[in-house]
Amino acid sequence: MTGIYAENSEGIFKKSVLEAASYASQISKGSVTAICIGQPSEGEADKLAKYGVNKLIVVEGLHAFDAQNYSNAVTANLTDIHTFVIANTYEGKSLGPRIAVLMAASLATNVVDLPNTIDGFTVKRGVFSGKGFAYVNLSRENKVIALTPNSIELKENPVTISIEKSVVNESENLTQITGSNKATGKIPLTEAEIVVSAGRGMKGPENWGMVEELASVLGGATACSKPVADMDWRPHGEHVGQTGITIKPNLYIAIGISGAIQHLAGVSSSKVIVVINKDPEAPFFKAADYGIVGDAFEILPQLIAAAKAAKN
Amino acid sequence: MSVVPDTTTKITFTDNNTKFNTAGVQFIINPYDELSLTRALEITEKNGGTVTIATVGLAEADAVVRKGLAIGATDAIRINAEPVDGQFVAEQLAHIIKEGGYDMVLTGRESIDYNGGQVCGLLGALLNWPSINVCTKIDVADGKAHFERDIDGGRESITASLPVVASAQKDLCEPRIPNMKGIMAARTKPLNVIAPISVDAFGQYSAFENPVPKQAVKLFDAQNAAQLIEALKNEAKVI
Numbered sequence: 001m002t003g004i005y006a007e008n009s010e011g012i013f014k015k016s017v018l019e020a021a022s023y024a025s026q027i028s029k030g031s032v033t034a035i036c037i038g039q040p041s042e043g044e045a046d047k048l049a050k051y052g053v054n055k056l057i058v059v060e061g062l063h064a065f066d067a068q069n070y071s072n073a074v075t076a077n078l079t080d081i082h083t084f085v086i087a088n089t090y091e092g093k094s095l096g097p098r099i100a101v102l103m104a105a106s107l108a109t110n111v112v113d114l115p116n117t118i119d120g121f122t123v124k125r126g127v128f129s130g131k132g133f134a135y136v137n138l139s140r141e142n143k144v145i146a147l148t149p150n151s152i153e154l155k156e157n158p159v160t161i162s163i164e165k166s167v168v169n170e171s172e173n174l175t176q177i178t179g180s181n182k183a184t185g186k187i188p189l190t191e192a193e194i195v196v197s198a199g200r201g202m203k204g205p206e207n208w209g210m211v212e213e214l215a216s217v218l219g220g221a222t223a224c225s226k227p228v229a230d231m232d233w234r235p236h237g238e239h240v241g242q243t244g245i246t247i248k249p250n251l252y253i254a255i256g257i258s259g260a261i262q263h264l265a266g267v268s269s270s271k272v273i274v275v276i277n278k279d280p281e282a283p284f285f286k287a288a289d290y291g292i293v294g295d296a297f298e299i300l301p302q303l304i305a306a307a308k309a310a311k312n
Numbered sequence: 313m314s315v316v317p318d319t320t321t322k323i324t325f326t327d328n329n330t331k332f333n334t335a336g337v338q339f340i341i342n343p344y345d346e347l348s349l350t351r352a353l354e355i356t357e358k359n360g361g362t363v364t365i366a367t368v369g370l371a372e373a374d375a376v377v378r379k380g381l382a383i384g385a386t387d388a389i390r391i392n393a394e395p396v397d398g399q400f401v402a403e404q405l406a407h408i409i410k411e412g413g414y415d416m417v418l419t420g421r422e423s424i425d426y427n428g429g430q431v432c433g434l435l436g437a438l439l440n441w442p443s444i445n446v447c448t449k450i451d452v453a454d455g456k457a458h459f460e461r462d463i464d465g466g467r468e469s470i471t472a473s474l475p476v477v478a479s480a481q482k483d484l485c486e487p488r489i490p491n492m493k494g495i496m497a498a499r500t501k502p503l504n505v506i507a508p509i510s511v512d513a514f515g516q517y518s519a520f521e522n523p524v525p526k527q528a529v530k531l532f533d534a535q536n537a538a539q540l541i542e543a544l545k546n547e548a549k550v551i
């Protein structure tokens with residue numbers, strides 16, 4: 001049987017969980033069990049059912065996140081489950097390896113496609129930081145697959161879902177969370193499917209209104225190049241690249257960014273890259289799918305207007 | 313500490329795409345491990361103690377391990393085996409950590425070659441220690457370890473009892489580079505080579521490939537930027 005970890009983000013199952021569900025239901029010959037820690041919000045279980053999950057186990061009794069207690073609780077509920085799929089989010093990265101040890105399983109992280117099961121169980125995973133892919137045959141009977149978000153197409157497979165509760169006694173946490181600083185209201189950069197990013201070509205922080213407006217019309221997040229964060233035009237949490245955040249959105253729009261190799265290191269796995277730059281020789285155009293050569297200050301208002309029209 | 317190809321390496325494969333082509337490749341300390349090594353040195357300079365580098369690799373790793381000693385580690389252990397995958401590596405490391413009586417084990421958040429991001433969590437479970445991933449701050453004070461780490465959409469602060477295993481994320485510290493004195497001292501520091509334990513296989517790499525190269529960029533006229541939105545909606549279908 002196949003199981004998934006249904007990461008509970010304040011009661012909500014994010015798209016990466018639905019992807020894990022869809023992955024599991026496409027490889028399982030029958031049932032998929034999801035394990036969730038803490039009570040999901042009203043109607044969330046139905047989202048899982050739409051992608052083939054027919055049983056949800058809600059684990060109660062754990063409070064703050066602790067990788068050790070969480071992975072122990074998940075594994076305690078894995079009776080008869082031999083393949084376990086977990087989204088490769090920060091939480092998934094903390095839990096997946098621990099669960100693999102507890103299941104005595106083969107572990108594959110950074111998995112980007114459905115497995116080939118004709119002869120064994122071969123998964124495709126990203127290696128060499130975006131510069132290659134590897135095929136690995138997982139030889140243990142038990143397997144843990146950590147699926148990179150945004151890698152597979154969601155495929156509906158509606159089933160009816162039953163919900164069970166499992167109460168665990170929280171053993172002493174060896175870790176305590178003493179504070180957290182989460183961007184609220186805004187879409188976190190690492191999860192955004194659309195990212196509008198700008199660089200030194202925007203000339204100064206006072207010009208970011210247009211960048212933010214385009215992001216908000218498209219329902220995306222904003223990002224920036226390193227010098228922009230270094231000059232305090234934008235907060236450091238927005239800086240993408242080799243020394244910043246690595247992202248993999250469906251759409252990355254780069255405005256007034258030259259496309260230095262260190263910048264590309266953080267964004268080159270984006271599905272579609274759009275570059276807007278007044279210099280036709282800007283290296284970013286070589287990595288782009290679509291582009292406009294021209295002045296951002298003339299192009300952005302047109303894009304905002306067209307995006308508004310397209311969204312209506 | 314893992315030994316990886318230099319970040320500027322052009323990645324190609326040989327033997328009918330079944331092996332990474334190491335011809336002409338410069339090997340370096342995994343950049344995240346430069347951070348964890350530097351931070352380990354800073355912590356022991358403040359609190360006392362020693363820093364041991366442990367690596368799973370064959371003899372060609374020694375030159376890179378010596379560089380780690382030159383940065384300032386006290387000694388090094390090389391487990392003499394091909395690092396076949398993260399799970400094999402973690403089993404080897406867990407074995408020596410159990411024997412060594414360490415208070416803290418720091419890894420990188422991932423090796424930049426095989427991008428596993430596994431070893432920290434695997435060690436946590438194998439040793440039954442807490443494991444804290446992707447730390448942007450690591451400190452030890454009052455007999456406890458204090459961390460700040462990345463979480464989805466933000467950062468959080470965590471305190472843990474010792475022993476603990478944690479992985480280094482960008483921003484942890486400024487990596488130190490070896491100086492002349494360090495390089496001289498490293499020559500005589502102990503680098504103990506030990507035999508691996510036997511571990512049942514977890515998996516086999518069967519083939520590699522490079523990503524499909526991008527097609528040439530499709531350009532739109534700056535006077536007619538709306539066409540770009542049209543293409544994103546109807547052709548690329550991303551908005």
Ligand SMILES: Cc1cc2nc3c(=O)[nH]c(=O)nc-3n(C[C@H](O)[C@H](O)[C@H](O)COP(=O)(O)OP(=O)(O)OC[C@H]3O[C@@H](n4cnc5c(N)ncnc54)[C@H](O)[C@@H]3O)c2cc1C
Pocket residue numbers: 198199200201202224225226227228239240241242243244255256257258259260261262263266276277278279282294295296297
């Ligand atoms: C070790 C190291 C690590 C680094 N890490 C990172 C990293 O993580 N992330 C990162 O981003 N950088 C990083 N860098 C810096 C990187 O090398 C580049 O310097 C940086 O990305 C350039 O930022 P930029 O594109 O905003 O600025 P610039 O290179 O100055 O480019 C500005 C661009 O804007 C265009 N432009 C100007 N005016 C307009 C206009 N009106 N309309 C349209 N276009 C216009 C110009 O043609 C130019 O291409 C790193 C560098 C080093 C050495």
Ligand SMILES: Nc1ncnc2c1ncn2[C@@H]1O[C@H](COP(=O)(O)O)[C@@H](O)[C@H]1O
Pocket residue numbers: 313314315342344345366367368369395398401418419420421422423424426427428429430431432
């Ligand atoms: N061969 C190895 N020897 C010692 N440590 C390693 C080795 N491979 C990986 N590690 C450690 O585990 C971290 C994460 O690696 P990985 O899980 O393989 O991405 C690295 O940054 C190292 O700290």
